[in-house]
Structure formats: structure tokens, C-alpha cells
Amino acid sequence: MTPASPGSRPADGPASGAVAPSGLMDLLNVAAVLLEADGRIDMWSPQAEQLFGYARSEAVGQYAAPLLVHPEHQDAVIELFAEVMATGRDWAGAFPVRHKDGSTRMVEFRNMRLTDNLGDHYALGLAADRATVRHVERKVALSNRLVTQAPIGLAVLDPDMRYLAINPALAAMHGVPESDHVGRRFREILPGAPFLGAETVMRHVLATGAPVVDQQVVGRTAADPETDHAWAVSTYRLEDHHGDVLGLAYVVVDVTDRYRAAKKADEAQHRLRLLANASGRIGTTLEVERTARELADVLVPDLADMVAVDLLDSVLQTGRADLDEGPALFRAVAVKTAYPTDADRAIVPPGSLVTYHADHPASHCVRTRRPLMITHVSGDDLSRIAAGPEAARLLARAGVHTDMAVPLIAREQIIGVMGLARARNPLPFDEDDLTLACEMASSAALSIDNAVLHQHIRGAAETLQRSLLPQLPPGRPGLEVAARYRPAQAFSEVGGDWYDVIALDGDRTALAVGDVMGSGVTAATTMGRLRTATSTLADLDLDPARILTHLDKITADLDYLATCLYAVYDPHRARLHVASAGHLPPVLVRDGRQPELLRLPTGTPLGVRGVPFEVTTLALEPGDRLVLYTDGLVETRHDPIDERLDDLMRLLTPPDRSTEETCDRLLRELRHPAGHDDVALLIACVQPLAPA
CATH class of the missing domain: 3.30.450.40 (GAF domain)
Structure with missing residues (x-):
């Protein structure tokens, strides 16, 4: 059988039955020396060569005391050696040893008597550098104090995630005694769903060796099953000095107060x-x-x-x-x-x-x-x-x-x-x-x-405004008339738009639309006054320009501005007389032709005072339609007015079968449900005049 070389380790596995060494002996670098009964060195380990400086060939056969002990301590050492050999009792202690290089080192010794099969006695001396031993002792003492008294949680697990050791602080956090942890798996102690992620991280650390610091885990343990707690968990893989994985350690700090504050x-x-x-x-x-x-x-x-x-x-x-x-x-x-x-x-x-x-x-x-x-x-x-x-x-x-x-x-x-x-x-x-x-x-x-x-x-304003609008007559000679009024929607109040159809002498009919600038009850009231004035002036048989002139004075006295279109249709002469006070032009729709905007002298709005108005006369034929409207039908906040007027004329081509259908279609297609302005719409279609 070939002897193992210095520093080699038994192979792991079922075939050899050996397990990896803990490494503590290597850390202490314990030297072994075997002495014969008379004190001569019989065996000398490699560690002894490192500790004392003498090679095996220099030490074996020499008396240990003269070789290693200063003269002033030799008698005491020989006496202790003789006592161990005579009584068989072990002796342990520390004393200065002379190194080959002439220096003196404090060495920790443990001496014991050995007996072979022939009954002969030998002395086995185990030695380690005292400074190294003290260093290890301090680390162990610190570790024990840290583990048992630290307020933070500490645990060591084996590669199968079973607890090997746990300190009282972590046992208290878990609500499980220390003794009940040992040998049990992590998830047996902490079965809650929030700890599944923590276990995944631990396995990752175990596999890669990369530590994870301050992983936040929030959950409940047996210590307080009704309340969420938060912990900062740091996990590290444990390895021996050969690099073999021993398991992992994790440190737990309760950060519940910080978690709750955050x-x-x-x-x-x-x-x-x-x-x-x-x-x-x-x-x-x-x-x-x-x-x-x-x-x-x-x-x-x-x-x-x-x-x-x-x-x-x-x-x-x-x-x-x-x-x-x-x-x-x-x-x-x-x-x-x-x-x-x-x-x-x-x-x-x-x-x-x-x-x-x-x-x-x-x-x-x-x-x-x-x-x-x-x-x-x-x-x-x-x-x-x-x-x-x-x-x-x-x-x-x-x-x-x-x-x-x-x-x-x-x-x-x-x-x-x-x-x-x-x-x-x-x-x-x-x-x-x-x-x-x-x-x-x-x-x-x-x-x-x-x-x-x-x-x-x-509601009150709408009621007022609707009460001020006319009831359309059942029919006028030579005209089919339809009208609509729609109040403003969304956040706007009612406005001052109106329309009117007034019966005049000689089967004539006056058509009017207007828009008082502004909104609310006062605008609706002003509209009512202007409509009343228009009806009164119409009875005086004045031409449209004179009507607008009088309305201009009345509007100025009311301290308001308004636009208005006033027209009079004579069915016997098939003539329309119309004048505008700053109002949008009406649309004339004729069979077989494209709808057209009537190019009228626009005039200034009512209330400006002093600007004359002009009358335009048109010849109409049966089937012709005149569309009068207020700006709420075609004006929007985002579209150019020319485009909107084009949309209006497009919708009038071809004309609907009735003026009622035309009114509904225009409102449906042109007016947004949340329109910010009210709308007045009046459509008159010329009809053949019935015989007297």
C-alpha cells in the first residue's frame, strides 16, 4: 500500500468510505513527535519540521530535551517527561522552544504515554504554535459570543438545506426552539409562501458561491402569525480551506419598523x-x-x-x-x-x-x-x-x-x-x-x-328660451317651413340664438334667424326682446333693411351685440327680399344645381349703430330651398369655417325629400353632442302657390 503524500486527503465516496477532513488540524498545523522511553526521538512529522525547523534526518535519534529546550528549562522538562512515562497521565502546557534558527517560540504541548504490543512505553507529543492556537481560540470565543448573544439572527445549514446551528435570536424570530431546528429543512421551519423566494436565493448562493446581501423578506412566522414582519437576509456559502462546500450561513436582521415606516x-x-x-x-x-x-x-x-x-x-x-x-x-x-x-x-x-x-x-x-x-x-x-x-x-x-x-x-x-x-x-x-x-x-x-x-x-334658462321661441304656423302660402333649436351642451350655458316665421299681409312670410352674443339668462332675455321687436316691426310693412336699422338701435340700447338675417318672401311675385346684419350667409339649394352661399352685403352686427343695411332681391322657383342657420351649426374650435361651410353644402346635395328630414340630417351630421354653442336652424322650401 502506497503511503499518502503530505497534505493529501482521502477520496470521497462509497468505495473508500472516507469523508473530507474538517480542516481544523490543518489550520492549527499540529506537529507529532514520538519519543522512546529514554527521551530519544523516534518519529518526526512534516509538521514538526515546519514548527521546529529541524529536518527528520536531523531530529530522529537525538534526545529531545537538549535539541529543543533551553538549558535553563531542561531539568523541568525531563522531570515532566519522566512523570508521564511513569504514571501514564497526560500533560499539557506551553513553554518556550528553541528553533533551529536560534529563535525562541512559545509552543503548546500535549504529551501522552503510548504502549506497544510488547509492553514497551513511548511518549507521543502533539505540538502547535501557541500564537496560532490563541488566534483560533479567540475566533471560537468570538463566534460563540456572537452566535449566542447577538441580537441578529444567525444560522448555518448543510448543502441539503438542513439546519446545523442557529442562535437564540433567530429561533425567537421563527417562534421555534433552537433544538427543533437542528436536522430540519428550511421550508419545514418556514413553510409560508413568502419564504419560497428566500429558499430559491439560498439555493442559488449554494450553487454559485455569490453572496446575496440584504434581501428583503416579508412574511409571518409562528412567533407572530397575525402580523407581517420584514427581515433583511444576507446569505453566504461556507467552504473549507480546500474549497469544498460545507453549506451556507445566513444572517437575519429584523427591519420591521423600517419596513412599516417606508x-x-x-x-x-x-x-x-x-x-x-x-x-x-x-x-x-x-x-x-x-x-x-x-x-x-x-x-x-x-x-x-x-x-x-x-x-x-x-x-x-x-x-x-x-x-x-x-x-x-x-x-x-x-x-x-x-x-x-x-x-x-x-x-x-x-x-x-x-x-x-x-x-x-x-x-x-x-x-x-x-x-x-x-x-x-x-x-x-x-x-x-x-x-x-x-x-x-x-x-x-x-x-x-x-x-x-x-x-x-x-x-x-x-x-x-x-x-x-x-x-x-x-x-x-x-x-x-x-x-x-x-x-x-x-x-x-x-x-x-x-x-x-x-x-x-x-333648465330654467332653457325653459325661458324655449318659451320665447315661436310656434311654427301650420303652413304658409307658397312655403314649406321647418325649424329646429338645440341648446348648448357640455359646460356652456344656453345662448341667445333664435328663429322666427312671421305671417305678413298679401300672403307674404317673413323669415328671421339671429344670434345674441353671449350666453346665459341675460342673453336669452335679450333674444326675447329682439324677437318681440322683430314681430312688431314686421307688422309695419317695412323692407328688411329698415327692419334691421330699427333693431340696431334697440340692440345698442340694450348694450348687446347680435347678428341677424331678415328675409321676406312674396309668393305672388316669387321674390325674396333679404338683408343681413353681420350674419353667416344663407344657402340656396336648387334642383339640378350645386348648393350655393348667397353673396349678400354682410353689414355690421346689430348694436354697432349708424351703419346702413342693404337689401338683396332674388327670384325663386318652386322646389328652391333657403337654409338659414346660426354659427353654432358650422363653427367649431378646431376646424376652419370654410371647411365647415363646404361640409354644410355637401350635406345638402342632393336635397332630402322634406325640410324636416333636412333639419334632422344637418343637426345629426354637423353638430357635436357636446357642442359649446346653441343652434337655430330654419329651412324654407318654395311651393307652387295654390289658386285663390
Whole structure:
């Protein structure tokens, strides 16, 4: 059998049955010396050569004491040697040794007596440099103190991810005794889903040797199973001095306070972003339903999984809350859910009227003017927050587990209630959520109330304006007439557009369209005055230019400006007399020809004073159509007016079968649903004059 060379290691594996050395002996570099009974050196290890400086050939056969010990210590050493050989008791200690180079070194010794099969005694001396031994002892002491007393968690695992050692701090974090860790796998101690990622990182470190520092892990352990904690985990691979993998060590620092502080800061930033988002997205129009939908859109899914906005019906009808008689009557105006859910059918759909039972959160908000939050919804709570038993069943099936109701209060008057709930989001509502919801409800309530107020003012103005517009006569000699009026939409108020059809003597008919500059009730009132004046002046049988001159004076006295087109058609002569005061030109449509804009002397708007108006006379034939309109039909904020007028004439080619169809088509194709200006449209079609 060939002896192993110095420093070689047994091969690993089942064939040899050997395992890799720990490396501690190599670290200490322990020297072995075998002495005969008389003190002569019989065997000398390579480590002894390194420690004492003498080669084997120089040491074997020599007496150990004279070779290694200073003269002043030789007697004491010989006496100790004799005692070991006589009694068989081991001796250990340290004393100075003379090195071959003449220096003196402190060496740690352990001497023991050996007996061979013949009964002869030998002495085995194990020696190591005392400085090296002390260095290792200090490291071991430091490691023990660090492991047992450090406030941070420390653990050592073998390559199979089984615990070999763990300190008390980490055992306390896990909520599992130290003794129950040893021999068990990492995932047996920490089975929760958040620790799966930590195990993946550990295996990566074990495979690559690349350490991972400050990996954040958030989860729950047996020490506190109801609360999330956060840890910073640093993982390192352990290797011996030969590079063989022993396992891995990981260090755990509890950073829960830092994690919670950062989480609160993130939540605060999120709330600020949500409030900023709400300020830009809520109240973009003065439409009640749209404003309520904007509120719901902002809240879902950032704050809640589902939101419902209900307004008091009395506020919508009259502008004020009427809570004196019976339960509050709500009208659902907006519903929003983050995803398809059974809860959709449990929430009252928009447009519906509903009266909630006395214990419902909405009823509570109306009575107390205070919000109501149910952090953890139970079975009884579901019956309370639902509109009925079937709705409660649907909410339970949807998984609703937390709920809150917030009153909508504007100008010290409650106008409705906002309901919020979570199902898929596992976190219950907390006080910060309630504060945020109340802030957003307060801001949105003012926008909704403004929309309600605008709706009532707008309704009054529209009613006034429509009352000032004429009722078209059933028919005029030689004319088929159709007219339309459309008020402004979106956030604009009603304007001052009007049309009129006035019967004159001799079967003649006066046609007028006009537009008072400005909007609101005052513009509508001014329009009514001008229309009344136009009707009065028409009875005086004045030509169109004289009519506009008088209207110019009246408009100037009212401190307003207006455009107007006034025309008189005589069916017996088939003549049209027309004059314009700054108004858009009418369109003449004739069979077999392209529609054309009438090139009239435009004149100045009414109210400028002192500028004369001119009359233009046209000959008309049966089938000819005259299209009069206000600028709301063709003007937009982004399109050139020439292009829009071209669109108007294109839509008049070919003409529809009736003037009514033409009116509807023009409004449908040219006017945007949210047009910012009102529109007056008047179409007259020349008909053959019936015999007297």
C-alpha cells in the first residue's frame, strides 16, 4: 500500500468510505513527535519540521530535551517527561522552544504515554504554535459570543438545506426552539409562501458561491402569525480551506419598523397622488352623472374594489335636501367595480330610485352626517350593508370583507352618500383609508353640487328660451317651413340664438334667424326682446333693411351685440327680399344645381349703430330651398369655417325629400353632442302657390 503524500486527503465516496477532513488540524498545523522511553526521538512529522525547523534526518535519534529546550528549562522538562512515562497521565502546557534558527517560540504541548504490543512505553507529543492556537481560540470565543448573544439572527445549514446551528435570536424570530431546528429543512421551519423566494436565493448562493446581501423578506412566522414582519437576509456559502462546500450561513436582521415606516410613507405618497389625480379628473364638466362617474373612476381600484354613488332625489329635483318626511329617497347615479363580480347585481344600478332600511350605512350617514366604516364584515354586517337578502347573498359570494360609507356634504348640506367595499383586495379599510375617502368625498360633493345647481339654472334658462321661441304656423302660402333649436351642451350655458316665421299681409312670410352674443339668462332675455321687436316691426310693412336699422338701435340700447338675417318672401311675385346684419350667409339649394352661399352685403352686427343695411332681391322657383342657420351649426374650435361651410353644402346635395328630414340630417351630421354653442336652424322650401 502506497503511503499518502503530505497534505493529501482521502477520496470521497462509497468505495473508500472516507469523508473530507474538517480542516481544523490543518489550520492549527499540529506537529507529532514520538519519543522512546529514554527521551530519544523516534518519529518526526512534516509538521514538526515546519514548527521546529529541524529536518527528520536531523531530529530522529537525538534526545529531545537538549535539541529543543533551553538549558535553563531542561531539568523541568525531563522531570515532566519522566512523570508521564511513569504514571501514564497526560500533560499539557506551553513553554518556550528553541528553533533551529536560534529563535525562541512559545509552543503548546500535549504529551501522552503510548504502549506497544510488547509492553514497551513511548511518549507521543502533539505540538502547535501557541500564537496560532490563541488566534483560533479567540475566533471560537468570538463566534460563540456572537452566535449566542447577538441580537441578529444567525444560522448555518448543510448543502441539503438542513439546519446545523442557529442562535437564540433567530429561533425567537421563527417562534421555534433552537433544538427543533437542528436536522430540519428550511421550508419545514418556514413553510409560508413568502419564504419560497428566500429558499430559491439560498439555493442559488449554494450553487454559485455569490453572496446575496440584504434581501428583503416579508412574511409571518409562528412567533407572530397575525402580523407581517420584514427581515433583511444576507446569505453566504461556507467552504473549507480546500474549497469544498460545507453549506451556507445566513444572517437575519429584523427591519420591521423600517419596513412599516417606508410602507406608511409610500401609502402617504399614494394618497397624495390619488388626491392630485382626483383634483384633475373630478368635476371636468357640469353634468351630475358624469361627475359622479369621475369620482368612482378615481376610487377604483386604487382605494376600493367597488364604489357606488347615490344622491338624494330631492337634491336632484329641487336643489335642496328634503329629509323631513319619511326615509330618504336616493337615486343611484354611478357604480364602478374593478373586475366582473357577483356584487354587480347586488348594487343598485344607476338611474334607479331606492329607499334603504334604517340600519343601512347610507341611512346612518344621512342621519348623523358622519361616515361609517366596518373593518371586518361579518354575516350580520352583510345584511346591514346590502339593499336586501338577495343582495347580501351576492355580496357574500363576491367575498366582500370590508365596507365604508361616506356622506357627500356640500355647503353644509348633505346631498348623497358614497359607498366603498373591498373583496379581492385582502386589506381591510383603516383610518387612513377613511380619511382619504372623506377628503375626496368633500371635494367631489362640491363639484356635484355645482353640477346640480347648474342643471337647475340651465333648465330654467332653457325653459325661458324655449318659451320665447315661436310656434311654427301650420303652413304658409307658397312655403314649406321647418325649424329646429338645440341648446348648448357640455359646460356652456344656453345662448341667445333664435328663429322666427312671421305671417305678413298679401300672403307674404317673413323669415328671421339671429344670434345674441353671449350666453346665459341675460342673453336669452335679450333674444326675447329682439324677437318681440322683430314681430312688431314686421307688422309695419317695412323692407328688411329698415327692419334691421330699427333693431340696431334697440340692440345698442340694450348694450348687446347680435347678428341677424331678415328675409321676406312674396309668393305672388316669387321674390325674396333679404338683408343681413353681420350674419353667416344663407344657402340656396336648387334642383339640378350645386348648393350655393348667397353673396349678400354682410353689414355690421346689430348694436354697432349708424351703419346702413342693404337689401338683396332674388327670384325663386318652386322646389328652391333657403337654409338659414346660426354659427353654432358650422363653427367649431378646431376646424376652419370654410371647411365647415363646404361640409354644410355637401350635406345638402342632393336635397332630402322634406325640410324636416333636412333639419334632422344637418343637426345629426354637423353638430357635436357636446357642442359649446346653441343652434337655430330654419329651412324654407318654395311651393307652387295654390289658386285663390
